[in-house]
Amino acid sequence: MIKYSVFDILGPIMIGPSSSHTAGAARLAKVAKLIALEGRASNEIVVSEVTFYLHGSFATTYQGHGSDRALVAGMLGFDPWDERLKRSFELALTEKLQYSFVAIDLGDVHPNTIKFVIKRSDGVSVVVVGSSIGGGKILITSVDGEELEFSGDFPTLILKHHDRPGIVSKVSALLYDENINIAYMKVFRQSRGEDATMVFETDSMISDEVLEKLQELKRQGFLTSVKRISPIALGA
């Protein structure tokens, strides 16, 4: 049987009306933003424009459930319990964030799925796809066309590399040496020998020093891309 915490049942504290269509949407957008900015905290690069492609029940009910405002709020970096959620359209104006909503059929995906096309101020575009899977929980399912899977509940590393033997263990060993416990680890690749994506979800935060060591592996040609995503809490 599934394990439940008391606070899975009473909680999260959230902005209504719907845990999947409002709270989940805000969380999805916040994680998508972090992915687009590669977890950067600095203000040098910001999100300047975003198109939300809404699939399934998001496409039909997004206005009534306030998913639209929740999505914009998430892109502004607000949490699902932030009372500014309701006023996100006005706040986007001050932040000069442009946004639009488009209904789309993404095919055989979870009924509550959104595709984010995010344009950054430095001209780079990032595409993120994710689903709101109930109770405010989310699952990111693709980044820039590459299939992967993570929940945003844990500190997460998304590492791309050319599919060669030894790289997975190299990274695992590095994390082990730094005392970072791996909660979940998955490798995704299109086909043998092609580019592959590793996703590590860890129990403790990934420090700047560890990130630097991973960047070093990238400079040495072992990795082609390194992204660090901080976890997004489910409730206040």
Added chain:
Amino acid sequence: MFINKGAELSRICKERSISIAEYTLEIEQEENGHSREELLLKMQKNLQVMRESAQEALLRPMQSVSGMTGGDAYKLHEYSKRQTLCGELVVLAMARALSCSEVNVAMGKIVAAPTAGPCGVIPGAILTAAEKLQKSDEEIILSLFTASAIGILIAKNATLSGAEGGCQAECGSAAAMAAAAIVEMMGGSPEMALHAAAIALKNILGLVCDPIAGLVESPCAKRNASGAINALISADLAMAGITSIIPFDEMVDAMFSVGRALPCELRETGLGGIAATPTGQTLKKKIFG
């Protein structure tokens, strides 16, 4: 791990002479490594948000984002000051439940309990009962652990989602959780608390989920009001020593199998029930254009 069945829960609590709330606190400490104080503090935060959302729409009319509903909690609160049929307690419990619901659909802050749709049932019932019984915050917080325990058992053995089990799984489960919580708050035994929860589930067995336009708004708000009252009467029935002929665990199983037997039109798709009535359809057109 938290026990899987109500019968085991009742037996353990009896053997050790502890309440469901105490048992739940113990398990939560073991599982997640938090101290008792941390857990009580976290629940205190839930209580705080419950209080605010149960109050906000009483004092000023609030309109939903879709524009379909709103202002009823305010009306009911005004009415509660006059001569009412059911009396102040019942009317206030309904008003508070409606308030949470209205705050929710106006994009205000609420506690999912157990989900956002029925978020008014537990605050409406528990806060009003606690006020009448003059219970302290500590006692209310403990009762919220009782409520969670019932929710955990239903989640383990059935479902808390309208999409899976209909509204009986949302407003019904919330009422069962609140009923058990109130019984423990009144000094009733764990066994009595489980009877109260079983009675509450029985009272709404089969209730479908049929939100107009697919929005968590109507009939949800009024079902929050009736859910809160369901909790209050179930608690009183159990406190009088009345038992549920069908034990809690079997009630949960029955609720789940009824839920699974509901056609998909009656499970949150907004295609059946009141959503499919001519008025429901007209409202949907008005909202979505």
